[in-house]
Amino acid sequence: MQRxxxxxxxxxLKVTPQRLAIFNVLYHTTEHPSAETIYxxxxxxxxxxxLATVYKTLDALKKANLIQELNVGEDSFRYDANISPHxxxxxxxxxxxxxxxxxxxxxxxxxxxxxxxxxxxxxKVYFYGVCPDCQES
Amino acid sequence: MQRxxxxxxxxxLKVTPQRLAIFNVLYHTTEHPSAETIYxxxxxxxxxxxLATVYKTLDALKKANLIQELNVGEDSFRYDANISPHxxxxxxxxxxxxxxxxxxxxxxxxxxxxxxxxxxxxxKVYFYGVCPDCQES
DNA sequence: TTTTATGCAAATTGTTTGCAGATAA
DNA sequence: TTATCTGCAAACAATTTGCATAAAA
Numbered sequence: 001m002q003r004x005x006x007x008x009x010x011x012x013l014k015v016t017p018q019r020l021a022i023f024n025v026l027y028h029t030t031e032h033p034s035a036e037t038i039y040x041x042x043x044x045x046x047x048x049x050x051l052a053t054v055y056k057t058l059d060a061l062k063k064a065n066l067i068q069e070l071n072v073g074e075d076s077f078r079y080d081a082n083i084s085p086h087x088x089x090x091x092x093x094x095x096x097x098x099x100x101x102x103x104x105x106x107x108x109x110x111x112x113x114x115x116x117x118x119x120x121x122x123x124k125v126y127f128y129g130v131c132p133d134c135q136e137s
Numbered sequence: 138m139q140r141x142x143x144x145x146x147x148x149x150l151k152v153t154p155q156r157l158a159i160f161n162v163l164y165h166t167t168e169h170p171s172a173e174t175i176y177x178x179x180x181x182x183x184x185x186x187x188l189a190t191v192y193k194t195l196d197a198l199k200k201a202n203l204i205q206e207l208n209v210g211e212d213s214f215r216y217d218a219n220i221s222p223h224x225x226x227x228x229x230x231x232x233x234x235x236x237x238x239x240x241x242x243x244x245x246x247x248x249x250x251x252x253x254x255x256x257x258x259x260x261k262v263y264f265y266g267v268c269p270d271c272q273e274s
Numbered sequence: 275t276t277t278t279a280t281g282c283a284a285a286t287t288g289t290t291t292g293c294a295g296a297t298a299a
Numbered sequence: 300t301t302a303t304c305t306g307c308a309a310a311c312a313a314t315t316t317g318c319a320t321a322a323a324a
Contacts, residue, residue, distance in 0.1 A: 014298050014303060035289080050306045055289060057304095071208050073261070076288060087245075089255050100253065104245045108224075112237055112264060118226050120266040124210070127249060129257040151278060151323050172314085187281045192314060194279090212289095213313060 011064035018049050022057045026067055026081040032088070032097040034076045072097055072126055085123050091131035098131070148201035155186050159194045163204055163218040169225070169234040171213045209234055209263055222260050228268035235268070 004023050005015045013019065021042050025033070033041065039054045058079055061067045070078040072090045078097060080088075087105070089098040109120050141160050142152045150156065158179050162170070170178065176191045195216055198204045207215040209227045215234060217225075224242070226235040246257050 016298070016304065018305070048306080052290080052307075053305055059290090060304095071210060073208060087249070089249065089253065089257075091255075092258065098253065098255070100249055102245070102248070104248060108239070108241045108245075109264065111239070111241060112224070112226065116226065116235065116237065117269040117272070118228075118235070118264070118266050119272060120226075120264045121229065122265045124261075124263040124265075126261040127246065127255070127257045128259045128261075129255050132254040135254070135256060153279060153323070155280070185281080189282075189315080190280055196315090197279095 007066060008064075011066065013060055013064060018046065018053050019057050019060070021046055021049070022054060023061060023066065023081070026061075026079055029081075030099060032070060032072075032078040032080050034074075034078050036076065038079070070097070071124070073128075085125075087125035087127055089127050089129065089131070091134055092128055093130055093134035096131055096133075100127075144203060145201075148203065150197055150201060155183065155190050156194050156197070158183055158186070159191060160198060160203065160218070163198075163216055166218075167236060169207060169209075169215040169217050171211075171215050173213065175216070207234070208261065210265075222262075224262035224264055226264045226266065226268070228271055229265055230267055230271035233268055233270075237264075 001020060001024060004020055004027060008015050008019060008023065022038055025038050025041055031037075035051065035054045035058055038058075039049070039051050042049060058067065058069075062069055065083060066081070068080050068083050070080055070088060072078060072088065074095070080099075082099065084101070087100045087102065089100055090096070105123065105125065109123070112118060113120055138157060138161060141157055141164060145152050145156060145160065159175055162175050162178055168174075172188065172191045172195055176186070176188050179186060195204065195206075199206055202220060203218070205217050205220050207217055207225060209215060209225065211232070217236075219236065221238070224237045224239065226237055227233070228235075242260065242262065246260070249255060250257055
């Protein structure tokens with residue numbers, strides 16, 4: 001929690017209990033929760049916090065480049081405190097979202113830049129399928 | 138237009154003037170238009186067609202696997218009549234969306250499947266940056 | 275005929291916004 | 300202090316839905 005406060009300060013964001021709590025949730029999960037999920041998760045400990053504050057905080061964190069926003073094709077966004085660009089694997093059965101860290105995209109990006117003269121700055125890569133757990137059942 | 142009618146019939150979709158017009162627009166553009174853009178484009182020739190019909194038609198075409206839906210991070214979806222899985226390049230300045238056809242992702246997908254036991258069925262790959270035109274200005 | 279599509283208007287829903295009071299620095 | 304944040308309620312906007320009519324097969 002101390003480190004999280006430092007990260008907020010380093011971005012000139014005021015350190016509030018709400019922001020600490022929201023960033024902390026994201027920082028300690030690989031579930032890629034939505035705003036609503038974060039809101040629900042914090043209800044027991046922060047019952048007076050509003051959903052609007054969750055949205056505003058996520059927006060502030062996103063703009064400060066402390067989190068990234070995912071658009072896996074559901075009706076709402078998901079969030080990831082791991083800001084390194086990496087593919088996400090989405091299970092079409094259980095809706096779980098997994099990370100896959102790799103540098104294998106670097107050469108493709110180089111190729112795209114060479115062939116199209118596009119200057120690539122960021123990426124979103126989503127693979128859809130069935131996770132190991134759901135293949136069994 | 139004849140071919141488009143055939144493609145609809147082959148999927149057991151009734152051939153209506155609205156569907157022909159909408160599919161025809163998508164089939165002859167690489168602009169990746171949104172529902173609203175398609176609606177506007179058809180206003181001159183189909184002034185009585187409703188936006189709801191555009192949405193319903195796009196949904197039908199998508200379910201019939203005749204088009205794919207793109208989520209490039211804007212507030213609305215875009216559509217592509219090229220259903221082959223391929224990366225899309227989005228210019229952050231002019232918002233243009235370009236296609237990039239390649240097989241370079243195949244090996245990455247193989248690697249993901251081997252390392253994670255995920256069974257991958259589809260993909261969405263978006264690269265964000267600045268297009269050649271916008272780099273000049 | 276029978277089945278499916280269209281068009282209108284209303285509903286839905288994730289997200290955003292305005293603003294007054296509260297809080298961090 | 301004073302600049303920024305929070306929480307509430309209202310607003311927003313893309314998309315969906317219900318239903319009566321219309322059109323395709």
